[in-house]
Amino acid sequence: MARVVRLHRFGGPEVLVEEVVPDAPPGPGEIRIRQTAIGVNFTDVHGRRGDYANLRALPLPIAIGMEAAGIVEAVGPDVARLRAGDRVAYASAPLGSYASHRNMPATRCVRVPEGVDDRTVAASLLKGMTLEYLLRRVHRVQKGEWIVFHAAAGGVGTLAGQWLRALGAHAIGIVGSAAKEATARAAGYAHVFVHGRDDWPNAARRLSDGAGVAAVYDSVGQATWEGSIACLAPRGYMVCFGNSSGLVPPISVNSLRDRGSLRLTWTRLSEYTATVEELDACAAEVFEALQRGILRPRIHAAFPLARAADAHAALESRATDGSLVLLP
Numbered sequence: 001m002a003r004v005v006r007l008h009r010f011g012g013p014e015v016l017v018e019e020v021v022p023d024a025p026p027g028p029g030e031i032r033i034r035q036t037a038i039g040v041n042f043t044d045v046h047g048r049r050g051d052y053a054n055l056r057a058l059p060l061p062i063a064i065g066m067e068a069a070g071i072v073e074a075v076g077p078d079v080a081r082l083r084a085g086d087r088v089a090y091a092s093a094p095l096g097s098y099a100s101h102r103n104m105p106a107t108r109c110v111r112v113p114e115g116v117d118d119r120t121v122a123a124s125l126l127k128g129m130t131l132e133y134l135l136r137r138v139h140r141v142q143k144g145e146w147i148v149f150h151a152a153a154g155g156v157g158t159l160a161g162q163w164l165r166a167l168g169a170h171a172i173g174i175v176g177s178a179a180k181e182a183t184a185r186a187a188g189y190a191h192v193f194v195h196g197r198d199d200w201p202n203a204a205r206r207l208s209d210g211a212g213v214a215a216v217y218d219s220v221g222q223a224t225w226e227g228s229i230a231c232l233a234p235r236g237y238m239v240c241f242g243n244s245s246g247l248v249p250p251i252s253v254n255s256l257r258d259r260g261s262l263r264l265t266w267t268r269l270s271e272y273t274a275t276v277e278e279l280d281a282c283a284a285e286v287f288e289a290l291q292r293g294i295l296r297p298r299i300h301a302a303f304p305l306a307r308a309a310d311a312h313a314a315l316e317s318r319a320t321d322g323s324l325v326l327l328p
């Protein structure tokens, strides 16, 4: 039997309930994982609320969660990539990582190297892989470039500060409250501003000698869109990768011309790790960054699996800095 956190209706954190379900042997191409640490991500909150049309179309109950680390207990037919006893992790659909045990396609899982513990992996694989594609592939951040990163004290945001510092960028972090300033600074942001208190778009422009910044990484969405666009340099890159505050209202493509030949994208990890080769290369960059101490995930709290609802309540009330993990 496996313990699985599922929801029978979309809604607030209270809809997450731990249930016991029968084990199923791994099918062709699948491995069975005994999970040891589970990553909590803001996308899980969107899923639980019913923000995604593809999830709303599924029959209930559904399991959520996209990230965990553990041990391979069994392999199904046609699996060459992994063996029973391997330490593995994943940051990918199919959903259902909030569980003590589960089956996963072997091609969506990666081997965890020695010297990186499971909680660290659960706190950083999805977030770190997101940063690998954002900072190294969507826009390849250069030494000395001015960069704005939103939710700088969050799970992705703290790791971004560490990675941006290692890349030699001038990183400007934006946080939602004064209480998070110190966390963002400790993560590596040379300059930190509080949304709602500071005029951060003008401050970013002043800091970059009036030029504006090369790229803005914005996962907050509705609340920050206007300011983000306003602080970009001509030909700057507006990288949307989340909407924690709500969706950005429709915009005119002409505004990109009027604001100075801006570039705009809305990116998802799934499209940047679509092939096994991309997945392996992306995860390898994150493991190397962890082993070299470039990434040092901060675990705000670890909750027992049965308290997934408390983890969600903390995350969406903006009370957390760093990452949250669940322990099965």
Ligand SMILES: NC(=O)c1ccc[n+]([C@@H]2O[C@H](COP(=O)([O-])OP(=O)(O)OC[C@H]3O[C@@H](n4cnc5c(N)ncnc54)[C@H](OP(=O)(O)O)[C@@H]3O)[C@@H](O)[C@H]2O)c1
Residues within 6 Å of the ligand: 040, 041, 042, 043, 126, 127, 130, 151, 152, 153, 154, 155, 156, 157, 174, 175, 176, 177, 180, 219, 220, 223, 241, 242, 243, 244, 245, 246, 267, 268, 269, 270, 315, 316, 317, 318, 319, 320, 322
């Ligand atoms: N597209 C992708 O590939 C991808 C992959 C991973 C994550 N993401 C996105 O990246 C973002 C960060 O993910 P995370 O898991 O590390 O979460 P997180 O940053 O730890 O938490 C979300 C943060 O968003 C900020 N926020 C602003 N307005 C908010 C609101 N109305 N309600 C709740 N939070 C609000 C809060 O920080 P402040 O209080 O400092 O404002 C909050 O701490 C999320 O938007 C997530 O969906 C996207």
